[in-house]
Amino acid sequence: MVQIARERIDILMREADLAAIAGRMEHADRYVDLARRVGMRYNVRVPTAFRRRFCRGCYRYLQPGVTSRTRLSRGRVVTTCLRCGHMSRIPLGQRAMPGEDPSPAAATEPTDEE
Amino acid sequence: MRNKENLHMHELTGLRVRVVLASDGGMIGMEGTVMNETRETLVIEEGHERIVPKRGTTFEFTLDDGSTSVLEGDTIAYRPEDRIKRAGDHRRRSRG
Numbered sequence: 311m312v313q314i315a316r317e318r319i320d321i322l323m324r325e326a327d328l329a330a331i332a333g334r335m336e337h338a339d340r341y342v343d344l345a346r347r348v349g350m351r352y353n354v355r356v357p358t359a360f361r362r363r364f365c366r367g368c369y370r371y372l373q374p375g376v377t378s379r380t381r382l383s384r385g386r387v388v389t390t391c392l393r394c395g396h397m398s399r400i401p402l403g404q405r406a407m408p409g410e411d412p413s414p415a416a417a418t419e420p421t422d423e424e
Numbered sequence: 425m426r427n428k429e430n431l432h433m434h435e436l437t438g439l440r441v442r443v444v445l446a447s448d449g450g451m452i453g454m455e456g457t458v459m460n461e462t463r464e465t466l467v468i469e470e471g472h473e474r475i476v477p478k479r480g481t482t483f484e485f486t487l488d489d490g491s492t493s494v495l496e497g498d499t500i501a502y503r504p505e506d507r508i509k510r511a512g513d514h515r516r517r518s519r520g
Contacts, residue, residue, distance in 0.1 A: 311433075314508050317425070318435040325438045340460055341437065347505040 315352035319345045323360040330373045338371035362389070367396025428493045431485060432500055433508040436461055440486035441468060444494060447480035463503045 326341035342364045349356045364371050365378070370393055372378035379390040386399045426434045436458045443454040456470030465475050466483070478497035485493050502510045 311508050314430060314433055318508070321426075321435040322437060337459060344437070344461075344504055348508070351505045352508060 312352055312354055315348050315354045318348050319354065319356055319360070322348070323356070323363065326363070326371055330371050330376075335371060335373070335377065338373070339369075342369060342371050362398075362400070365391035365394060365396050366398050367391060368394035370394075426487055428487070428491070431487070431493050432495055432511045436466065436485065436500075436504075441466065442484045442486075443468075443476060443481060444484045445482035446476070448477075451476055451481065461504045464501060 322341045322345035326338040326345070329335070329337035329341060345356060345360070346364075346369060348354070355361075362372075368391060370377065370391070372389065372391060374380055377392050379392060381388045381390070382402075383399075385402050387402060388397055388399050390397045426439075437460070439458050441456065441458055443451045446452050451474075454468060454470075454474060454476065456468035456474070458466055459469045459473060460467035464479065465477050468474050468476055478501045481497035483495050483497060485495065487493055500507060500511055
């Protein structure tokens with residue numbers, strides 16, 4: 311069951327990509343919604359790569375340049391959803407281990423601003 | 425992978441489908457790609473979107489490897505995210 315859920319999330323997110331490329335955002339949004347529902351029902355995480363393709367605020371598909379804006383700021387990738395305005399910030403570079411102080415990792419990553 | 429055995433609990437979105445039998449005779453022979461799914465219907469697109477009820481309809485799906493699989497609409501009349509669990513039960517019940 312879990313295996314099928316994983317496959318379905320994969321299929322749905324690929325369909326979302328194709329729909330978004332074809333400019334059919336309402337379909338892409340629906341596929342994201344279904345992928346999340348399948349994941350929640352069977353306790354399967356949506357893989358990180360796919361999770362970054364939809365907005366954490368409104369759960370709609372993010373098509374860079376069309377429904378999202380990507381900027382670099384202070385060593386982080388800032389993705390702004392152009393539909394709800396939600397900003398997600400993902401740190402660049404060395405990943406801090408859970409429970410560890412993330413500041414040493416941040417310190418080794420020089421910011422190109424200021 | 426989607427196959428004949430697990431299709432009733434797998435993802436139908438994106439597959440080619442043909443209506444083999446339907447309680448509404450006008451829907452028989454309708455073909456297209458599954459664009460959306462609700463508990464009671466499939467949205468099939470070929471030029472334009474058509475909403476086909478699952479109950480009372482027999483579908484023939486074309487799988488990724490080109491083979492076809494026939495499913496009774498009644499056996500997949502669950503919410504898409506519930507089908508993995510409940511459509512499996514439905515089959516077991518109808519066999520036993």
